[in-house]
Amino acid sequence: MGELYDVIKTDVFSYALSKTGNKIDAEDITQDTFVQIYKYAKQYQSKGKPMAWIITIELNLIRRHYKLKSRTVNLDESFENMSDNSNFERGIINNAFLTHLLRTLSEEEREIIALHVVSGFKHREIANLLNKPLSTVLSKYNRAIKKLQLIVKEEK
Amino acid sequence: MKGNLKKEIVNAFKEETPDLKSKIQKECENQIQYPAIQTKNNKSPVKWLKAVASVAACSVMFIGGLIVGYIAPKSQVVAQTETLVYLDVNPSIELSLDEDNRILSAEAINTDAQVILEGLELDGVGMITGLNAIVGSMYFNGYLSEENNSMLISVDTNDPNNTQNMLSHITEEVNEVFGKKDMKCSIIAQGVKVNEDLKRRAKERGISVGKMHLVDKMIDSMEELNQDDIIDLSKMSIKELNLIYSSKPNGGNAPNDELISGSVNMNVTPEQVLSAIKEHLSVSEVKDFRIAVLPSKIVGIGIVYSVTVTLEDSSVYKCEVDCKTGEVLSSEKLNIPPNGGPIDDGKHDDRQDQGPRL
Incomplete structure (x- = not known):
């Protein structure tokens, strides 16, 4: 498991971060994803696309995470979270460019960027994975890249 | 520019990726594993495949050890699947x-x-x-x-x-x-x-x-x-x-x-189908309305409702309605003999009908 973690930790974390836009949630989802991979590794049916299998597991966890969150979070809990220093520190994103990226791009754009740029999925594979037309994936990707180019330009 | 940008994106995510290895390993130790689904192994040497395979192999050893050391002695009294x-x-x-x-x-x-x-x-x-x-x-x-x-x-x-x-x-x-x-x-x-x-x-x-x-x-x-x-x-x-x-x-x-x-909750309800047909045929009332699902249309365009409608003037129409969108895909007027005999459902062009223009 340690070996697998070293190889794909950035892929799994960046996808979770792109979907949630929140570092604490992304960490929790990353951890849960690896535990699920370990738990169901024997059920993996090799189709030569293990990363697609892993992302599917992660996506299910993200959906469940949202669902649980929408049911359980109330104002008191939110306040508790804010006053919890350890969580607060865990949640800070140090990289300024990444902070801009998360703020500027939509969830879908971030998702496509993470899958293509970080994990190396082809656009067609992303379209299949997310059940979206290839043209949508391409246009969102190009739009996201343009936005990011602008950020880089402004930073300089 | 694009190449540098991609590098910057990857580095940004890498920089923020936390080290959760020990936490995960600890959590995994407490987990049970589920049995494998037997499959043929395709050959595709990707970095992830190797890694997943190694985890699967470890699982096999782990489960194997479990069976030999713990479950097997107890299995002499294993219950039968009924x-x-x-x-x-x-x-x-x-x-x-x-x-x-x-x-x-x-x-x-x-x-x-x-x-x-x-x-x-x-x-x-x-x-x-x-x-x-x-x-x-x-x-x-x-x-x-x-x-x-x-x-x-x-x-x-x-x-x-x-x-x-x-x-x-x-x-x-x-x-x-x-x-x-x-x-x-x-x-x-x-x-x-x-x-x-x-x-x-x-x-x-x-x-x-x-x-x-x-x-x-x-x-x-x-x-x-x-x-x-x-x-x-x-x-x-x-x-x-x-x-x-x-x-x-x-x-x-x-x-x-x-x-x-029970009955399936359809995307388009029968009431919506009737309303779409009324609008399509430009009528406000119908005498009779029967709906069925046409499985013969599953290939290509999805499931279609076959609807037979009798209008106030006793003319009968056969329509096809898209189950998902409620759109009326086609309609044809059926020839019914004046004595109310069997319906002739031979297809013909709507445009030749005397009924409402479709």
Whole structure:
């Protein structure tokens, strides 16, 4: 498991971060994803696309995470979270460019960027994975890249 | 520019990736693993494949050790599987039951089902309790809802006389769980004899044996379908299959090992269909309105409602309405002899009709 973690930790974390836009949630989802991979590794049916299998597991966890969150979070809990220093520190994103990226791009754009740029999925594979037309994936990707180019330009 | 940007993106994510290795390893030590689904291994040397394979290999060793060291000595008194129950929504789950209907094992047949079974300790639990937990988890995880209320239940039991009893027992229980959520469930419950051929064909199509058996039955019993439709039917959701199969006329002679209850919540309700047709035919009232599902149209354009409408002036129209959008796809006026004899449903051009312009 340690070996697998070293190889794909950035892929799994960046996808979770792109979907949630929140570092604490992304960490929790990353951890849960690896535990699920370990738990169901024997059920993996090799189709030569293990990363697609892993992302599917992660996506299910993200959906469940949202669902649980929408049911359980109330104002008191939110306040508790804010006053919890350890969580607060865990949640800070140090990289300024990444902070801009998360703020500027939509969830879908971030998702496509993470899958293509970080994990190396082809656009067609992303379209299949997310059940979206290839043209949508391409246009969102190009739009996201343009936005990011602008950020880089402004930073300089 | 683009290359540098990509590098910057990757580095940004890398920089922020936390080190969770020890936490994960600790968590994994407390986890149970689920049995493997037998598959052929494709050759595709990707970095992830190697890594996943190594985890799988470790799992095999781990499970192997477990069997030798712990389970094997106890297995001299292992209970026999008396009944297999397959639950299909999209998550597909296989339950093995002993003669007292206690769950010996619950197996996820697809990834969605892994989510459903996660955290459920079902071994040794009574079937009713287990069903409650599973259906509750399907609802909680969004796989069952007001819109998606279809379930396929397939039972393979060693005692064929018990099949009908099991089917009604399980159906009743699932309906009760749905009732608690103020929802109505549409269920196809069927007896199935699982053999190697059925398993192989189901595996080839990546579906459960229950769904494969239903598809086979549909092809055998519905003259509109033939072997060429297997691929399309296999890809359909349980809701779509249910919609088609429950519209099948059986003359009140349902097989003994089959139980159909409830009705599918359609995307487009019959009221919406009627309203679309009225607008299409430019009429405000109709005398009679009959709706059926046309399975022959499943290839290509999806499921279609076949609707026969009798207008106030006794003219009869046959229309086809898209089940998903409610759009009227076609309509034709049927020739009815003045004495009210049999309808001539030979196709002809709408434009030649005397009825409302379409």
